[in-house]
Amino acid sequence: MKRFAAVTLAVLMLLTVFASAASAQDAIEIRGPVFNGSNIQEIVGTDGITIDATQFAAFFYDINDNVTTETLSIINVPGNNGNVIGEGGLVYETQIQQVEYEFTDAAGWDNYSVIGFFAEKYIPLKPNSADKLAKLVLDSDDRYTIRTGETLDLGEGYAIEAKQVDVDGEKVWLEFTKDGEFVDDEIISVTDPDRSTWEVELDDIEDEDDVVVLKVHVNQVFQGAVDSIAQIEGLWLIDYANAMTIESDDEFGELNDVSIQGDRLVIRNDDTITLTRDSTKEIAEGMFFKVADTPSNVLRFYVMKEITDPGTYEVRGQVATGDFTWDATNFAGFFYDIDDDVTTETLSVTGLNGGNVIPDGGLVYQTTIQQVEYEFTDAAGWDNYSVIGFFAEKYIPLKPNSADKLAKLILDSDDRYTIRTGETLDLGEGYALEAKQVDVEGEKVWLEFTKDGEFVDDEIISVVNSSQSNWEVELDDIQDEDDVVVFRVHVNQVFQGAVDSIAQIEGLWLIDYANAMTIESDDEFGELNDVSIQGDTLVIRNDDSFTLTRDSEKEIAEGMFFKVADTPANELRYYPFVERTVGEVSEIDDEEEGPSENVTAPGEENVTAPEDENVTAPDENVTEPGETPVEEPTVGDTPEEEGGEGAPGFGVVLGLAGLLAVVYLVRRNN
Template sequence: MKRFAAVTLAALMLLTVFASAASAADSVEIRGPVFNGSNIDDIVGDGVTIDATQFAAFYYDIDDNVTTETLSIKNVSGNSGNVIGEGGIVYSTTIQKVDYEYEKPSLGWDNYSLLGFFADKYIPLKSNSADKLAKLVLDSDDKYTVRTGETLDLGQGYSLQAKQVDVDGEKVWLEFDKDGEYVDDEIIDVGTGDSTWDVELDDIQDEDDVVVLKVHVNQVFQGAVDSIAQIEGIWLIDYANAIKIESDDEFGDLDDVSINGDTLNITNEDSFTLTRDSINELAEGLSFKVADTPSNVLRFYLAKEITEPGTYEVRGSVASGEASWDASNFAGFYYDLNDNVETESLSVSDLDGNVIGDGGLVYQTSIKEVAYEYENEDLGWEQYPVIGFFAEEYIPLKSNSADKLAKLVLDSDDKYTVRTGETLDLGQGYSLQAKQVDVDGEKVWLEFDKDGEYVDDEIIDVGTGDSTWDVELDDIQDEDDVVVLKVHVNQVFQGAVDSIAQIEGIWLIDYANAMKIESDDEFGELDDVSISGDTLKISNSDTFTLTRDSDQEIAEGMSFKIADTSASDLRYYPFVERTAGNETTNVTGPSVGGNVTVGENVTTPTDNVTTPETPEDLNATTPEATTPEEPTEATNATGEEKEDSPGFGVVLGLVGLLGVVYLVRRNN
């Protein structure tokens, strides 16, 4: 038994030493138009209003051209500098009618009442009153097949179960459940034509006969093995979490509520300060993001931060004819708020009906300079060139040429602490490892890896003041001396157990996947490429049809969504898709990678460590650390010369394992 315990302890210690599971929550930011002026009075004038055509987070139905929400900044007496006075912010939303995704008016699938509420879709429990709401869970015309005994997950804990299927009688017995508990059931006769089941419940926020679920069964049939029901048309609200809004409710800084039938208005009772260089939460996930500017400049936009897992559409303003978009009216395009920098534009001209003529669809982008998130001009952290490329942030390998690009992986001024032997995941397979830390000498030996393979390393002397390591590589798309990584080490210090290096300032490009753009390249429907120094222009050499009731890809994940309208009308907008959700990555330290946001780890979990390569020398984990020896040379996987261990470091996990081995032998 003692031997088993010792072996188990050894296994657990190995799991501790080589722990590699962590998750980082991604988010999607959807922004509204940018307001830029000397102060709030200069910006507001007689008042400004943001609606769904300008702010992609607000509810918008392109087919019916329906919006419900607006946010206004009013000209009130309390406005001054960067302060919006009492009653100066007004959020308003009004119930509207929209069509079901599954349209069958003869079967009761014509339209329903909907209210956008702080950029989420809600259903009023009473069609003419905005005070009692339930979030819309599902509105779908997709087809689903369910076999006898199968359960269809509808989301938010709701589900449908096919209890039995009667093929000959053309019937199916469905059960509706919430969190596995029975709610209602019905035998649906598909043969009669009345094949829709409306689930009505009572006492939902004191309201009775509330339709919470609509299900249309298309047909029943016999599969190779099972009897199957085909469902086409599902509509569901989250009745279990329905809310009642009252006049004394508060929604963040919007706390003056007025309900007038089908309209809800909420304003601020107190003044609201647009604090520079910060995100100022307004209400229910809506915020004002304010630039880091001097006191005589005020620049900000309305933003919605989405963290709930899913794929979201980030769209531009709605057009009905020839139009153009840049970062001010298309939130998908790259934009730097602090430096007020945008690079991309998209235009439509030569439009005949719904057909764009040759060369009428033009995408253009140019290189601009922006500041590093970690700003320290004395250490070389001033500005770097950037270029938006189909709504993604890229870095030109040459600052004056737009033909060779690498995607920006990381630009962060967050603080990260790494212990001797720990690895910091930078995302996209890139990582930094703290090989050894010399506290007394104020040095840290860092190694830069790609997919676990050595790329470069450096001993950084924090004490000299030149504590930034620029990793320069050659032969990146035939370019030499390309800076692919910048790391600033803030300090080294002695923790309770380990010697620790604190990193503040990381910048990284995905050099391994750098690309070269040439004149004969094609990007979806854009295939006429022109490169002129720092500017890239791509247009269509063939006609482009805006097919109604469809999504038409333009290029590289960018598309047009076109409304289902009559031939005499046209309504469309550009969009890109962004995904939010928990991203699980294999890490051995703090996870800072991610496509949208960077983790905010300030310290590293002690169990997420890897094994240092030089356990025989304890100098790096004691206050008596010494200056490292000069490294010797070896050849790495890329053909460059790699420095061996300077000879200082320790593995506490290995010491523990040796102790376990002793216990096993002793008990034998």
């Protein structure tokens, strides 16, 4: 028994030491269409399958000009077999196109060349050659007002400073810098239309000369008794410092056969690609295939882009030109479970009849309760649970077959977490789990569940008896409902050692019961204000006509929008979208009048993080599990699988102490 205890402690401490170096970053997934079939041959067929930006929200798309540049195809090649894509069967193609500047109110601001490259927006250094590219940092028609001596932060280390304004208030001296170092300067006159736009051209950018890297239009200059002010409207900038040249022998993950054809890039796979079930397979540059956990006679997958850079991103649905219906297969914002192939939401537009006015009842949102598996499935009682998407968020019905009382799902995890007694596992949204004590036999652990530091429930859990290794917290009076399961936890192991008492948790599920809601038939959700509750289904329509105003973003309901293109009156082009935030996004100051503060940061997406996004920084003394892992936890979360959580809080020192304890126990036993 002593030797077993020593070995167990060694395993746990080594687990702690190695896991303490791990960390994870917040991310969002933007998916493409879902492909379903018995094998790759059936899915691809004789004609192959191709997705572009109208179907895959990660690809670059300009809705006003209706411009796409990228496609990803799986074509019919002899090597396609079962779940294997044959050599040359996966083809990524992108071609330079022309789009309008956001700012169009001055001469010289017409069109520029653009190309999507693995779902990022790039600018070719030569307008008709796709081999030398730089990322687009900024394309803005926002108005920024800066005083002399102040700096306008353009992003990625680039900045503009208003050095001086002339005494007549007609000219401004601007300086362009990169990482604080001088790049170029110019005196710009607002009285001369030919000199109110400044183009910065640089040489030796990937061996290219006369490359336009920055365009600035000065709208007004003012010399006052107190301040000297320049008003800028029209900014365009590329990240020339990190430009790249693509060579024919370059490799991009699985896509490693590069063909440069003037204004076009074509990249294929030189080797076979296996779509392994229950896996995420990187294709290239942050693009992946996500493959469902299905039987061998079923193949289901989609392409997706993983975004980890902090910011707020638009997740859109398929582009429409008239009546249309979206579900989770063509609107990446809607909830979708790929393993169970479960969707719950649809959004339909009918009755447009060639115009841009949706009639009464022509906009219909519907969602129905479905069943999905828990992420953790390795113990009795962890089978299925009820789920419902609600305006592109994942909710749990308080009653399994009634869609009128809902709570957000906070956590559904099969990651492994190791915590010592007295430590707290932060579950998110103020909920936490503390290991109070481990019994002397190392067979039971006393756990306490809290909300905002207040006691909710506790339980003694035994790992010897499998029927007692799960704990379900049931609460009463949750939106007038009793016996609501709000939290589930499975304890995998318990250990009472010479140094530490440890509980290992694998299996967590939690809903935000404290913020549960009841939906009434007279509720209104923006434009959707006619609510029908039909058992396990919610149907919400517009009670008034709804105009898809051109060149606008129109909120439908609950953070869901339509984006409508700037088109002639006889055309209509639009799509639904939601916003998702990665990391902490600071508020950006879009000045339209008056002097700015010390630094004004423009950007392509001048937005702040939505309040309802579950993106929080970890507390100093807790571990943060979640569907999206959080960096630098301090309580043991020991991942056992790829994509697991961060590190436990024991640290290397504790691990070494544990190993010394092992040595002591073994020697004493001998």
